[in-house]
Amino acid sequence: MFLKNILLNDFRNYDKILWEPCNGINFITGSNAQGKTNLLEAVFFSGLGYSFRKKDRDVIRWGKTHSSVRATYFLKDMPVDIVADINEEGKKKILINGAEDGRKFLPGRFGIVLFRPDDLETIKGPPARRREFIDNEIGMIEPVYRRRLQQYRRVVEQRNNLLRVGGGKDLQSLKIWNEQFYRYGAEVLSGRIKLLKKYSPLVREMYASIAGNHENLEIKYLSTVKISGGTDTEQIINDFIFEGKTREKEEFYKKQTVIGPHRDDIVFLINKQDARHYGSQGQIRSIVLALKTAQLQLFRLETGEQPILLLDDVLMELDDRRQHYLLQLIAGKYQSFITSTTLDDSIKRYVDRVYFVNKGTVKEES
Structure with missing residues (x-):
C-alpha cells in the first residue's frame, strides 16, 4: 500500500x-508550528477516517465551516480514491x-x-494506555475483535449505570446485562490473547535485534479474570461467571464493574x-521501537500489504544506533513520513525526498 497524492482544503x-x-x-x-504534524495528521485522517488528536472537528481551519481531504492510495496496484469531509458539528462524510x-x-x-x-507512555503510563494500544493499534487487523470490543464497552456502560444508580438492587435487569457481559467479555479477552500470541514473538525478535x-x-497479559487455560470462548465465559459471582458484593459496594478486559493490563519484562x-x-x-517495527511486520504478514509509517518528531528522540536501526529497516520497504526540525547528514542518505514546510506551504527541496 502507498499514498499517491493528497489534496487538503x-x-x-x-x-x-x-x-x-x-x-x-x-x-x-521546517520550524516548529508550521504544519509538519498537520501534514501527517491529514495522511492519517485520509487513511483511517479520524484524527490522532483529540477532536476530529479541530482539523477545520480557523474561521472556516468545514474541511476536506482527498487522497489516492494504491492497494495491490489498484487505485483507491478517498474523499473525507467534516463540518463544524463534527459530522463526517467519507466516500471510497x-x-x-x-x-x-x-x-x-x-x-x-x-x-x-x-508513545513512550505506553510502557510507563497507566494501564489504559496499554489497553488502548492493543485495542486501537494492533486490534485493527481483526475487524470482528473491534466489533466485539464496541459491544462489550456498551454493555459495561449499561451495567455500570445499573450498579451506580440502583446499587445492584435491580437484579433482574442486571442478570440480563450479565449474560451479554460474560459473552462479549470472554470474546474480547480471547481475542486479545490471540492477538498477543501473533504479535509478541515479532516484538521479542525486534527487541533482540535492537538491544542484543x-x-x-x-x-505478559494480566487478566482480572482467572483463566483456567487456553483461549476457548466458552471456557472463558465459565471463568467469567465464576469470578463475577465471587466479586459480586465488591461490585455492589463500589457501584462499578470491577472485572473484565476494561480493567486488565499488560506488562513488559526485561530479563x-x-x-x-x-x-x-x-x-x-527500545521496547517502544520494537512495538512499532513489529506492528509493521504484523500488518504485512496479516494483510499482504506494506503498511505506511508516520514518525512525528520522534526520530531525534532516538540515539544514533536506534535511528540507523529503524532507517535501515524501513528503507526500500515501507512508504514513510518523518517530521523533524533538523536533517543530519547521517540520516539524509536514507531519505528519498525532503520537503520544507513553512506557514502551511510544502515545497520539495532538491
Missing part, C-alpha cells in the same frame, strides 16, 4: 494544497471510490503505523524485571 493551517509524496522515505522539515462506504473499508485497515514521542540477545523481553519500574530510558525506547 481548509485543513488545520493549510488553505489548499496538493501533495504528491514519493513511495519511499519522505522527510518533512465514489461510494459512501463505512470506515471499515478505508485503506488504513491495511496498516498506518503512527510513532509519536508520547543478552536482554530477553517478555510481554524477568518489570520495565515500568526497572527499565532504563534507553530500554524503554
Whole structure:
C-alpha cells in the first residue's frame, strides 16, 4: 500500500494544497508550528477516517465551516480514491471510490503505523494506555475483535449505570446485562490473547535485534479474570461467571464493574524485571521501537500489504544506533513520513525526498 497524492482544503493551517509524496522515505522539515504534524495528521485522517488528536472537528481551519481531504492510495496496484469531509458539528462524510462506504473499508485497515514521542507512555503510563494500544493499534487487523470490543464497552456502560444508580438492587435487569457481559467479555479477552500470541514473538525478535540477545523481553497479559487455560470462548465465559459471582458484593459496594478486559493490563519484562519500574530510558525506547517495527511486520504478514509509517518528531528522540536501526529497516520497504526540525547528514542518505514546510506551504527541496 502507498499514498499517491493528497489534496487538503481548509485543513488545520493549510488553505489548499496538493501533495504528491514519493513511495519511499519522505522527510518533512521546517520550524516548529508550521504544519509538519498537520501534514501527517491529514495522511492519517485520509487513511483511517479520524484524527490522532483529540477532536476530529479541530482539523477545520480557523474561521472556516468545514474541511476536506482527498487522497489516492494504491492497494495491490489498484487505485483507491478517498474523499473525507467534516463540518463544524463534527459530522463526517467519507466516500471510497465514489461510494459512501463505512470506515471499515478505508485503506488504513491495511496498516498506518503512527510513532509519536508520547508513545513512550505506553510502557510507563497507566494501564489504559496499554489497553488502548492493543485495542486501537494492533486490534485493527481483526475487524470482528473491534466489533466485539464496541459491544462489550456498551454493555459495561449499561451495567455500570445499573450498579451506580440502583446499587445492584435491580437484579433482574442486571442478570440480563450479565449474560451479554460474560459473552462479549470472554470474546474480547480471547481475542486479545490471540492477538498477543501473533504479535509478541515479532516484538521479542525486534527487541533482540535492537538491544542484543543478552536482554530477553517478555510481554505478559494480566487478566482480572482467572483463566483456567487456553483461549476457548466458552471456557472463558465459565471463568467469567465464576469470578463475577465471587466479586459480586465488591461490585455492589463500589457501584462499578470491577472485572473484565476494561480493567486488565499488560506488562513488559526485561530479563524477568518489570520495565515500568526497572527499565532504563534507553530500554524503554527500545521496547517502544520494537512495538512499532513489529506492528509493521504484523500488518504485512496479516494483510499482504506494506503498511505506511508516520514518525512525528520522534526520530531525534532516538540515539544514533536506534535511528540507523529503524532507517535501515524501513528503507526500500515501507512508504514513510518523518517530521523533524533538523536533517543530519547521517540520516539524509536514507531519505528519498525532503520537503520544507513553512506557514502551511510544502515545497520539495532538491
